[in-house]
Amino acid sequence: MSIQDRREREKEQRRNDILKAAEKLFLSREYDNVSMNDIAREVELSKATIYLYFExxxxxxxxxxxxxxxxxxxxxxxxxxxxxxxxxxxxxxxxxxxxxxxxxxxxxxxxxxxxxxxxxxxxxxxxxxxxxxxxxxxxxxxxxxxxxxxxxxxxxxxxxxxxxxxxxxxxxxxxxxxxxxxxxxxxxxxxxxxxxxxxxxxxxxxxxxxxxxxxxxxxxxxxxxxxxxxxxxx
CATH class of the missing domain: 1.10.357.10 (Tetracycline Repressor, domain 2)
Known part of the structure; x- marks a missing residue:
């Protein structure tokens, strides 16, 4: 596997991890009770990293x-x-x-x-x-x-x-x-x-x-x- 392919796979995995964390929170709380900070803590990434994947x-x-x-x-x-x-x-x-x-x-x-x-x-x-x-x-x-x-x-x-x-x-x-x-x-x-x-x-x-x-x-x-x-x- 090339370095580029590995990076793409890691990027996709990180995006899926963010989605999984967001899904857990949105399905268990009201929309206004979920923040980007909450999602960042749940997925154990910085908020800045999340903004690289979602606006x-x-x-x-x-x-x-x-x-x-x-x-x-x-x-x-x-x-x-x-x-x-x-x-x-x-x-x-x-x-x-x-x-x-x-x-x-x-x-x-x-x-x-x-x-x-x-x-x-x-x-x-x-x-x-x-x-x-x-x-x-x-x-x-x-x-x-x-x-x-x-x-x-x-x-x-x-x-x-x-x-x-x-x-x-x-x-x-x-x-x-x-x-x-x-x-x-x-x-x-x-x-x-x-x-x-x-x-x-x-x-x-x-x-x-x-x-x-x-x-x-x-x-x-x-x-x-x-x-x-x-x-x-x-």
Whole structure:
């Protein structure tokens, strides 16, 4: 192995160590309760070294959100691939989302925070981006230029496309009503999935009094959605 290759490997390992330390802290604390000093102590590196790999705390947070998003999209792709009809693909998509909610609750928590108004997440046009960069003091880079952010948005767009295509396929194979608008259905189902990842405690208690736990509630909602969009004359 050449010296250059060894240095590249060491650099990649250090970056992964920083990500691992940041992930541990972001998944166990609120965003504002994690500092770059905390991450530096956790990974046992100087803060200056961390800045060689990540511009700021926001970038590190986006990198962790991206890791969770990649897991979610992988689960959805694998699940949808196993379904044969459009309506079954819609169901597989939603159940994969539920399994992610259940198995990766901490990632869901930070993703919901990521989607809050705490960050500027919208894509900018090139002209807008240039104008925005002029207005930023001290050379600070807009979060809209973050490579991590762009990848997260790309994966979000992929999920939307998978759902739209599944609905469209269902309309084509006769398992979903022809009057269902794929984009409208995708937005609605995405909103439902998001809200079900954060059911208020009083609502959970209300369901428990009816003998309905979270798993049963998810299945009941899935059955309801299926009947909302299914074709009665396949």
């Amino acid at each position: 700021n705390k926001e970038e590190l947070f986006f990198a962790i959100v991206l890791q969770g998003t990649e897991i979610l999209n992988s689960m959805i792709r694998n699940a949808v691939k196993k379904a044969k009809t459009g309506i079954d693909k819609v169901s597989k998509f939603r159940m994969a989302y539920h399994e992610f909610n259940r198995d990766y609750a901490d990632y869901i928590r930070i993703y919901n925070y990521f989607q809050s108004r705490r960050f500027e997440l919208a894509y900018n046009t090139p002209d807008t981006s240039r104008e925005r960069s002029k207005s930023l003091s001290g050379g600070e880079k807009s979060s809209g230029t973050s490579e991590y952010l762009k990848k997260i948005h790309g994966l979000r767009g992929e999920r939307f496309s998978i759902m739209c295509n599944s609905v469209q396929e269902g309309i084509g194979d006769g398992t979903i009503r022809p009057d269902v608008n794929p984009a409208e259905a995708a937005v609605l189902l995405s909103s439902i999935s998001k809200s079900m990842s954060d059911i208020p405690p009083d609502h959970e208690k209300l369901l428990e009094k009816q003998g309905i736990d979270r798993e049963k509630f998810v299945l009941d909602v899935e059955d309801l959605i299926r009947h909302m969009i299914m074709s009665y004359h396949p």
